[in-house]
Amino acid sequence: MNRKAKDMPVIAIGGFSIECNSFAPNSTSLDQLRSENFALGDDISRDSAGTSSEFAGAWDVLTALPVTLVKTALIAGTPAPPLAIDAFEFIKNEIVSRTPENVDGIYLMLHGSAYCREELDPEGALLKALREKVGPRPFISISMDLHAHFTQEMHNAVDIAVAYRSCPHIDLYETGAQAAQILHQAVIGNINPVTYVERIPMVVPPAKHDNEFKPYGSLMNLCKEIEKEGAHAASLLTVQPWLNVPDLGWKSLVVYDSKKFDGVSAAKKLAAEAWSIRELFMEDTTLSVSDALTAAAQDSTLKVFADIGDATNGGSYGDSTELLRGLLESNHDMRAIFTITDPAAVAKLWGKGGGATKITLGTGGKSEYNESVECEIKVLAECDRKVIYTHPAAKDVTGSPGKSLFVAISHPVSQIFAVIHQNPVRVIDASLYELHGVNILDYTLVQAKSHVSFKAGFAPLTESYILANTRGPTTADLLSLDFSLRTIPTYPFDL
Numbered sequence: 259m260n261r262k263a264k265d266m267p268v269i270a271i272g273g274f275s276i277e278c279n280s281f282a283p284n285s286t287s288l289d290q291l292r293s294e295n296f297a298l299g300d301d302i303s304r305d306s307a308g309t310s311s312e313f314a315g316a317w318d319v320l321t322a323l324p325v326t327l328v329k330t331a332l333i334a335g336t337p338a339p340p341l342a343i344d345a346f347e348f349i350k351n352e353i354v355s356r357t358p359e360n361v362d363g364i365y366l367m368l369h370g371s372a373y374c375r376e377e378l379d380p381e382g383a384l385l386k387a388l389r390e391k392v393g394p395r396p397f398i399s400i401s402m403d404l405h406a407h408f409t410q411e412m413h414n415a416v417d418i419a420v421a422y423r424s425c426p427h428i429d430l431y432e433t434g435a436q437a438a439q440i441l442h443q444a445v446i447g448n449i450n451p452v453t454y455v456e457r458i459p460m461v462v463p464p465a466k467h468d469n470e471f472k473p474y475g476s477l478m479n480l481c482k483e484i485e486k487e488g489a490h491a492a493s494l495l496t497v498q499p500w501l502n503v504p505d506l507g508w509k510s511l512v513v514y515d516s517k518k519f520d521g522v523s524a525a526k527k528l529a530a531e532a533w534s535i536r537e538l539f540m541e542d543t544t545l546s547v548s549d550a551l552t553a554a555a556q557d558s559t560l561k562v563f564a565d566i567g568d569a570t571n572g573g574s575y576g577d578s579t580e581l582l583r584g585l586l587e588s589n590h591d592m593r594a595i596f597t598i599t600d601p602a603a604v605a606k607l608w609g610k611g612g613g614a615t616k617i618t619l620g621t622g623g624k625s626e627y628n629e630s631v632e633c634e635i636k637v638l639a640e641c642d643r644k645v646i647y648t649h650p651a652a653k654d655v656t657g658s659p660g661k662s663l664f665v666a667i668s669h670p671v672s673q674i675f676a677v678i679h680q681n682p683v684r685v686i687d688a689s690l691y692e693l694h695g696v697n698i699l700d701y702t703l704v705q706a707k708s709h710v711s712f713k714a715g716f717a718p719l720t721e722s723y724i725l726a727n728t729r730g731p732t733t734a735d736l737l738s739l740d741f742s743l744r745t746i747p748t749y750p751f752d753l
C-alpha cells in the first residue's frame with residue numbers, strides 16, 4: 259500500500275488528555291472538562307492546551323510546513339477521578355466525526371491514562387474508532403505522558419507513539435514536536451515508521467519517577483541514546499500506577515524504520531535495564547504525618563508537605579483530611595496552609611460573612627483518609643476564579659476549582675489556614691493559594707498534592723520538602739489497593 263501523501267498533505271490535529279485514578283471517589287463530568295482546556299474545530303489555537311503543551315509543539319512544527327491542517331477537538335483536563343462515560347463518548351465522537359476520511363496523517367495529544375468505569379481503555383476505543391473511519395493508509399501519531407497505560411488496542415491503531423522523557427515533566431513541547439516531525443516525514447514518504455512495544459512486568463510507586471533520582475534519570479537518558487543510534491523515538495512508560503486494569507505495567511517503546519534500525523532489540527534492552535533495577539524504586543523515604551509536622555516545625559522556613567496519598571495530580575479527588583487532623587492534634591508553633599475539595603462546605607459557607615463557624619470538613623468514615631473532622635473556621639476571602647498554573651510544564655493551563663474560600667481554622671497554638679474549593683484541582687505550584695492573595699513565603703508548611711511534580715512548581719519559593727506517607731487513592735503502598743482486574747503477574751504484586 260502506498261501511504262505517501264499528495265503534494266499538500268492533509269493532517270488532522272487534536273487531543274484528549276486526562277489522567278484518571280480508578281480508586282478515587284466520584285467521577286469527572288463533561289462540564290468539568292468544559293471549564294478547563296476545551297476547544298472544538300476552528301476554536302482550537304496553538305495554546306488551547308497551554309503555551310508549552312505537546313499540542314503547541316506539534317502546532318509549531320506543522321504550521322511551518324506545507325500541509326493543510328484540520329482542527330478536530332482538543333480537550334485537556336486536569337488529572338481526575340474516572341471520566342463519566344457520556345463525557346468520553348462525546349469526546350470520541352467529536353474527534354472522529356471531525357477527522358476527514360481522506361486525511362493523510364493524524365496527530366493527537368493524548369495523556370494515555372484516561373479511565374471510565376464502563377470503558378477501561380478510552381484511548382484504545384478512540385484510536386480504534388478513528389482507524390476504522392480513515393482506514394489503514396493514513397499515519398497516526400500520538401504523543402503521551404510517560405505515565406501512559408499504552409494498551410494493545412492503542413498499539414493496533416497507531417504508527418508512531420512518543421512520550422515525555424522527563425519527570426517532573428518539562429519536555430511536553432518537545433515531545434509533541436517530535437511526534438509531529440516523525441508524522442510529517444512519514445506522510446511525505448521519507449520514512450516508514452512502526453512502533454514496537456515491550457511490556458515490563460513491574461509497577462512501582464511514583465515518588466522516584468524523578469530524573470533527579472539517578473537510576474530513573476539513566477533510564478530516560480537511555481531513551482535518548484537509542485534515538486542517537488538511529489530510532490525515530492524511544493520512550494519508557496513508567497505508567498500511572500493507580501489504574502485498575504488487566505495489564506498494568508511499564509512498557510518500553512521504540513519507533514523505527516525496520517530496514518534501517520533494530521527497534522525490537524533496542525526496546526528489549528531498555529526493558530531489561532528497567533527490570534534490573536526495579537527494587538531501587540521500592541525504597542520508602544516518606545514520613546508519617548506527625549513526624550512530617552515535627553520536622554517542618556524545626557524552623558520557620560517554608561517546607562512543602564507532599565500529600566502523596568491524595569495527590570490530585572494523580573487523579574485523586576483532593577478531599578483528604580489527614581494533614582488537617584495531624585495539625586489539629588499537634589501543638590507546633592507554626593503557620594500551615596492546605597487545600598481540600600469539599601463542595602458541601604463551600605455551599606454552606608459561601609456568602610455568609612466572616613464570623614466563626616463550626617463546620618465539618620471531609621466526608622469519610624472513621625479511620626478513612628478523608629474522615630470527617632469538625633473544626634471552627636473563619637472565612638477570610640471568597641473567590642470564583644480559575645487557576646492559571648505557573649508550573650513550568652503546565653504554564654498557562656487552566657484549572658477549575660469552582661468557588662473557593664480562604665479560611666482560618668481555630669487552634670490553640672498553630673496558625674492553620676486552608677483553601678476549601680468545589681472541584682478537584684492540581685496543587686503542583688502555589689497558584690491555588692495565590693488566587694486568594696496568599697504569599698506562601700509567610701508560611702512554614704504548604705501542602706502540595708503530588709509525588710514529584712510539585713518540586714518544579716514550588717522551586718521558585720522553596721526546594722525544601724517532605725514526602726508524607728498519607729493514605730488515599732494515590733498511596734505509595736500499592737499493595738494496599740484492590741487491583742481486582744489485574745491479570746498478568748507483575749512486580750511487586752506477585753513477582
Ligand SMILES: [Zn+2]
Pocket residue numbers: 403404405427
Ligand atoms: Zn505523568
